[in-house]
Amino acid sequence: MTHETNLSIASNDRISELITEAENELSKIKPEIEYLEQCQKKLRDMKDQQFKLNSLIISLKGVMKFSGVNNSENVILDNNDVKIKNKSLDNDVITVNVNSENIRKIFMPDQAYSQVKKYLRTKNNMNYEIYKAVVFNSGSATTQEIKNYLIENGVKQPKTGKGFEKIELKEISSRANYLVRKSVLISTEPGHFRSVFGWCEIE
Numbered sequence: 001m002t003h004e005t006n007l008s009i010a011s012n013d014r015i016s017e018l019i020t021e022a023e024n025e026l027s028k029i030k031p032e033i034e035y036l037e038q039c040q041k042k043l044r045d046m047k048d049q050q051f052k053l054n055s056l057i058i059s060l061k062g063v064m065k066f067s068g069v070n071n072s073e074n075v076i077l078d079n080n081d082v083k084i085k086n087k088s089l090d091n092d093v094i095t096v097n098v099n100s101e102n103i104r105k106i107f108m109p110d111q112a113y114s115q116v117k118k119y120l121r122t123k124n125n126m127n128y129e130i131y132k133a134v135v136f137n138s139g140s141a142t143t144q145e146i147k148n149y150l151i152e153n154g155v156k157q158p159k160t161g162k163g164f165e166k167i168e169l170k171e172i173s174s175r176a177n178y179l180v181r182k183s184v185l186i187s188t189e190p191g192h193f194r195s196v197f198g199w200c201e202i203e
Contacts, residue, residue, distance in 0.1 A: 052110070105199040107139035112198025119184050129155045130175050131184060131195070139195040140188070143169045146176060 008014060112135045120128045133149035134141045141149075149155075150164040150172075157164065164172070169191070176193045179185040185193045 054109070105201055107195070108198050108200050109135050109139070110198075111200065112139060112195050115197035116184060116195075119182060126155075126158050126175065127179060127182075127184075129153075130172075130179060134176075134185060134193055134195050135198065139198055141193055143172045143176065143191045143193075146193070147172050 009018075113132075116128075116131055120131060122128050129150060130146060133146040136149050137145045147164055147167065147169060155164065156162060157167070173191055176185060177187065180187050180193070184196055186196055188194050
């Protein structure tokens with residue numbers, strides 16, 4: 001027998017060898033660990049950038065909708081809320097607030113997401129998906145627009161795990177009306193919903 005085979009695993013020499021082996025193996029995997037950690041950080045940064053860009057796009061779409069209503073055909077005043085309907089915008093209804101100082105409101109998606117967290121669970125929550133559909137449509141959406149969002153983003157029904165392709169609009173409306181009762185959405189007219197949160201005043 002050689003000297004090595006005679007070494008007990010509990011001997012100091014064998015333990016020292018094991019420590020050396022472990023340190024060598026650790027030195028080999030450490031660079032890979034650092035690389036993966038950097039990848040994770042980059043992924044978080046990119047997701048944050050993605051969220052901000054999506055929010056910016058939605059906000060700018062809202063501004064475009066608002067700027068396009070100067071020649072609107074129907075303007076209805078109700079307690080300082082101005083509901084504007086324009087045929088050139090596919091009959092979208094844009095709600096802004098106007099007071100004596102000409103202060104208007106634009107929709108900021110990032111604030112809408114942040115503010116609603118006090119009222120809704122954001123993980124694996126169908127109600128939150130409905131809310132996200134409204135936010136995605138610049139803070140104001142019809143039941144059809146909500147349904148389109150759910151289908152396009154692959155959202156599944158909680159109980160059946162199926163998509164929303166065959167779901168009737170009245171069921172979508174029922175889910176949205178629940179959020180109205182939760183004071184998260186406002187029903188501006190039948191089948192049309194607006195986010196309570198995310199609106200900022202501009203002069």
